[in-house]
Amino acid sequence: MSMKATVASPKIEEKRKKNLQWSTKARNAALGSIVPIILMIAWEYLSGTGVFPPHLLPAPSIIFQSLLNMAVDGSLWGHTGITLYRLFIGFLIGTAAAVVVGAGVGYFAKAESLFDPLIQAFRSIPSLAWVPLFILWMGIGEPSKVVLIAVGVFFPVYLxxxxxxxxxxxxLIEVxxxxxxxxLKLIKRIILPxxxxxxxxxLRSGLGLGWMFVVAAELMGASTGIGYxxxxxQNTYSPELIISSIVLFAILGKxxxxxLKGLESKALHWQDTIERKA
Structure with missing residues (x-):
C-alpha cells in the first residue's frame, strides 16, 4: 500500500502544480480584463449620453457590430489572414538575418567595428522613409511589404x-x-544558449515593432489587410471601421x-528568478 502511495505521489504533485498554474493564469487573465471592461463601460455610457460624438468616436457596441458584420460576410478573415501572413514571413526573415549578423557582431570585435556603426545608422531611419525606396526597387507587391516588416523586426532582435x-x-567561454x-561550435553550444x-x-520586441511596420507596409498600395x-x-469617413481595425491590431498583437511569452516561460523554466509580491 505504501509502495503504491509512493508511486502515485509524484503524479499527484505534478497534477497539483498544473492545476495551480492554470488557476494562476485564470486569475491573471481575470485581473487583466478589469481595466478594459471598466473603460469600455465608461466609453459606452459617455457615447450614449452624447459626450463622445458618434461620428467621431462610435460606441463599443457599434464597433463590435462592425466586426461582427465583417466576420459574417467573410471579409474579416481575409484581411486578418493576409496581415498575419505578411507579419509571419517578415518576422522569420528579420529574425534569421538578426541571428546571423548579431551572432557575428557580438562575438567578433572586428565584425562589430566593421558593421555595427552602419547598422546603428540604419536603425535611426524612420519606417516610412523606406517605403518609396522599396516601392522603387520591388514595386507595390508582397516582396516590398514583407521586406519592410523584416527591416522593422531586425533591429530589436539584433540589439x-x-x-x-x-x-x-x-x-563559460573559457570552458x-x-x-x-x-x-562556430562555441557560438552554437555555449554563447547562443x-x-x-x-x-x-x-523576439518579443521585434514582434511588437513588426506590427507597427505592418501598417506602413499595407500603406504601400495594398488592397487587402487590416492596414488597408x-x-x-479614412477615405470613406467611417470611424467605426478605423477603430475596428485598431482593435484588431490590439487583439492580434496581444x-x-x-x-511568445509562453514560449519564453517554457524555454527559461530553468531560471531561478525572484518571487514577486502579489
Missing amino acids: NIVSGIQGVDRK GKIYNFSS AALPSFLVG LLVYG ITDSI
Missing part, C-alpha cells in the same frame, strides 16, 4: 542578441576553449505576444 552575447559569463571548441533570455526578449481597412475607413 538583444549582441547585448546577450557580449554579456555571457567569461568562464569551451578548454574543450577545443571551434568558434547563454544569450537565450536576451534573445527571447528581442484603416485607409479605407495574442501573438502571449504566444
